[in-house]
Amino acid sequence: MEEIRPSHQAFWKITKTLKTEGYTPIPPLKRPSGSIALDDAEVAECIADSIETQCSHVSLPHDIAHINSIEEEVLQKSSLEPKDDLTPVSLREVQTLVKSISTRKAPGLDDVSK
Numbered sequence: 253m254e255e256i257r258p259s260h261q262a263f264w265k266i267t268k269t270l271k272t273e274g275y276t277p278i279p280p281l282k283r284p285s286g287s288i289a290l291d292d293a294e295v296a297e298c299i300a301d302s303i304e305t306q307c308s309h310v311s312l313p314h315d316i317a318h319i320n321s322i323e324e325e326v327l328q329k330s331s332l333e334p335k336d337d338l339t340p341v342s343l344r345e346v347q348t349l350v351k352s353i354s355t356r357k358a359p360g361l362d363d364v365s366k
Contacts, residue, residue: 281289281298289298 281295283289283294283298284301289295
């Protein structure tokens with residue numbers, strides 16, 4: 253190492269290695285066609301296409317038999333007599349409770365009770 257001068261090529265290779273230790277290069281973006289996006293406009297278009305694909309609402313095919321079985325079960329359960337003597341909850345009660353919850357509260361279990 254002492255014999256290496258700053259003009260020596262090995263000096264700069266060692267310097268580069270030390271500077272980039274832990275560096276992981278980012279692979280280039282590939283378009284759906286398999287070609288690589290080279291300039292900024294192509295990269296921007298590639299990212300925009302990816303986001304559009306991820307955010308688009310694709311309708312899945314409906315399984316009519318499954319939907320019918322769920323509707324039948326809901327109808328059956330909703331027609332059963334209640335197992336307890338609780339009075340039904342009104343829409344007004346729900347609205348009042350929802351409005352009383354703090355808007356600065358994070359969602360999740362919080363043991364909210366009246």
